[in-house]
Amino acid sequence: MSSNYAIIIPAFNEARTLRDIVESALEFSNVVIVVNDGSQDETSQVVKDLPIKLIEHAQNQGKAASLWDGIQEARKHQVDYYITLDGDGQHAPSDIPRLLSKLEQHPDDIIIGARLSDKSAIPAKRYYANRIANFWLAWAAGYPMSDSQSGFRVYPARLFEDLEISTSKRSSFVFESEILIKAAQRGIKSKAVSIPAIYTQDARPSHFRGVRDITLITLMVARHLLLRGMYPQGLYRSAIKPRLLPDYQGKPEYAGYLMGLLSTLVIIMTLGISLLGSLLYVRKTVRAATCRADYDFVVILGKQLKNNKPDREYIERLETAYQLYDKNSHLEFYLLGGITTDSEISESSAGADYLIEQGVKPAQIHCEEQSRNTLENLAQLRESFPSSDLKIILITSPYHLARAGSMARQFGFKVSLCPANTINSKKMIARYIGEAILLHWYITGLIYSRITHNRAWLSRISAR
Known part of the structure; x- marks a missing residue:
């Protein structure tokens, strides 16, 4: 002692x-x-x-x-x-x-x-x-x-x-x-x-x-x-300096932080205009989104659970999916999201339980339970999705549509964006701004990786 x-x-x-x-x-x-x-x-x-x-x-x-x-x-x-x-x-x-x-x-x-x-x-x-x-x-x-x-x-x-x-x-x-x-x-x-x-x-x-x-x-x-x-x-x-060391090259786990740095620098250099453009694109995507029901596969992005149950916003995504089921009972549902925070079950499992309670047949529901964020959601989906047809209806909250849609397209999906009926509130304003920042980060990383032919990073964020 x-x-x-x-x-x-x-x-x-x-x-x-x-x-x-x-x-x-x-x-x-x-x-x-x-x-x-x-x-x-x-x-x-x-x-x-x-x-x-x-x-x-x-x-x-x-x-x-x-x-x-x-x-x-x-x-x-x-x-x-x-x-x-x-x-x-x-x-x-x-x-x-x-x-x-x-x-x-x-x-x-x-x-x-x-x-x-x-x-x-x-x-x-x-x-x-x-x-x-x-x-x-x-x-x-x-x-x-x-x-x-x-x-x-x-x-x-x-x-x-x-x-x-x-x-x-x-x-x-x-x-x-x-x-x-x-x-x-x-x-x-x-x-x-x-x-x-x-x-x-x-x-x-x-x-x-x-x-x-x-x-x-x-x-x-x-x-x-x-x-x-x-x-x-x-x-x-x-x-910057730590990422210039020789052993940094080819390590995709560090690339996201470098992209965040580059995204910040772009925002500063453009006096915020590039971020404003990202925000306008987020809003434009919401206004242009239509919930078509002529694709056979519905993808529902998960959300953090509350007491092991879907919260109000997640329920709105699930209810939107069920409304499509009423129009086309042959739809296949793919729910994405693993265990996050202190929950005992995965986001996708909780969503599946909710849909089954509403009357969706369990055989038409598929759960992905490993991913913890949108990028991982879609990467895992790409691995498990039927290779013969990549057309999906993507359901998520309105503020999330632009980024989720952009990522899905980079993984080779033809996407019909379907906004959940999220009620507007002051919190939604902050979420729209947050999504604009994340979308800016993603686009910056995509452009940088293609210009520099960084295959390690491209392999994480797209299938191209």
Whole structure:
């Protein structure tokens, strides 16, 4: 047990998991600090008898304030490093030696337990949100990052000398991102250590809200970039230079991030006109879409489930398909989508159950249960679809039609686009903009790959 490390554990309603984590943490340090952030359960009671420092917040103040208060307490103990980990069980204290081993090689840096190498164990929404955050934070910090959102870290104590950073409740999940930028400005980088991704089926819902918190993180990064004139050196060091190394060539798993970078540069160089064109195309596609019933194959794109059931938007896609079934009872239905987030069944299976309840014959329903996004959906469909006829009716939400249709055509399908009757709302505006960005990314990648004859990338996004 070491006295050179203080272990800080922020906790909010973690009574079920906290005691085991704290007991395990005590095996590695005699300075363990738990910050109970206004929990409404027995979070404090389950650890009160343990030899720790317990800090109580009368009201919930957010993760940033909890970490900051824990760090201020740790500074009283004259330790050289602070180890932070979550109290919900996603971080195993038994992995602390992995981080400390890396620390021996890089004693002046931040060490982060990186989970993203184990993609299959991470909910898809969290995985891709983290990847987006990695890109922007790496740009602002000026070096590549593996898992910028992991809270399992070892910080050098000197980082917090005279450090000014927001700890407001609004900054709950911005704090751990901004500190990487602030550290880089002081010459302190982060190094990643691969750790298992722990997402149990009975885990409580994450306090991290993907869209909201990634938006706040992006706004924070944008502020830092604008203050540094968009920091082109950071963009080059974090995203361009690493991809120019010889071992990058031919690795399609990296190509998507390079395409995202190129898409961003195109938007900047065209002053946003190219993105506006993408948005107009998304809207034009919706207006031009017709739901014809003269093809024999109906493809329904899945959507994230809610409590293992289709949500309202997914039901609208399924209802649209069933309306076609009323007109042509010989239709074959292909439902796409594997297991995502914390669901116990695949998106396609849930959709199939719904259609069967409505009266569609099970023999006319085919499920694809491996894919986790639209590109994978259509690539898997291309592998299993009858080679004699590639005509399909593609059903998805209106805002999604343009990108899904473009991808389907690149995989060799003749497509009749059929919009589900999604009710318009303020959320739909954000989704139209999001789809325009993703469509811009896809088209940029397609054009770049054809110009450069990049077969590795083309093999992922088309059959041509």
